[in-house]
Amino acid sequence: MTSRYAQQGFIATDDGYTNTFALEPTVYVDAENTAGWTKYAEKLNGRLAMVGFVAMIATELIGGDTLINLLFQL
Numbered sequence: 001m002t003s004r005y006a007q008q009g010f011i012a013t014d015d016g017y018t019n020t021f022a023l024e025p026t027v028y029v030d031a032e033n034t035a036g037w038t039k040y041a042e043k044l045n046g047r048l049a050m051v052g053f054v055a056m057i058a059t060e061l062i063g064g065d066t067l068i069n070l071l072f073q074l
Contacts, residue, residue, distance in 0.1 A: 056067055063070065 059070070060066055
C-alpha cells in the first residue's frame, strides 16, 4: 500500500494521513509595508496640492478678494 502511494507522489503525515492536497505556491512578501501608497502617487499628490495652493493665491491676488469671500458670493 505504501509503494502505491509513493508512486503517485502522496506523502503520509506522522498520523498516517496522506497529503493529497495541491502544493502551495511560494509567497513573496515585500519587506517594506507601503499599504498601497507608492512614491509616484505621493509625489503626484504633493505636486497637485502645490498647484492648487498657488492657484488659490493667484485668484486672491488677481481678483482682489479672498477665497472665503468668493465662496460666500456663490
